[in-house]
Amino acid sequence: MSKNIYVGNLPWSVSEDEVRSAFEQYGQVNSVNLISDRETGRPRGFGFVEMDDAGAMEAIKNMDGKDFGGRNLKVNEARPRAEKPRW
Incomplete structure (x- = not known):
């Protein structure tokens, strides 16, 4: 099962x-998806x-608040995306 x-x-x-190498120290990484702006691509x-x-729980515990490239990471279990109404 994956998280x-x-x-x-x-x-x-x-x-x-x-990102993959930072998280791999806690377990098997299946995928990494960095989000970009649709219009600018940035x-x-x-x-x-x-x-x-198991690796996910360990990574959350150890990576949340950790300095990564000069910024303190915010790491937690992802919540399902809320459905937006289509007008």
Whole structure:
């Protein structure tokens, strides 16, 4: 079973590989998805990491508040995206 983790307050210059290697020390990383602005293509400073359950809990415990590229990360279990009404 895997868990999706929200990772916020990322430096805009960070790569998916850098995020992957930071989280791999806590367990198997299945995927990394850094979010970009649709219109400009610039990074938005957050993303999602999918990991095995045990590794995810360990990563959340150890990475939340940790300095990463000069910024303190915000790391927690991702919540399902709320449905937006389509007008």
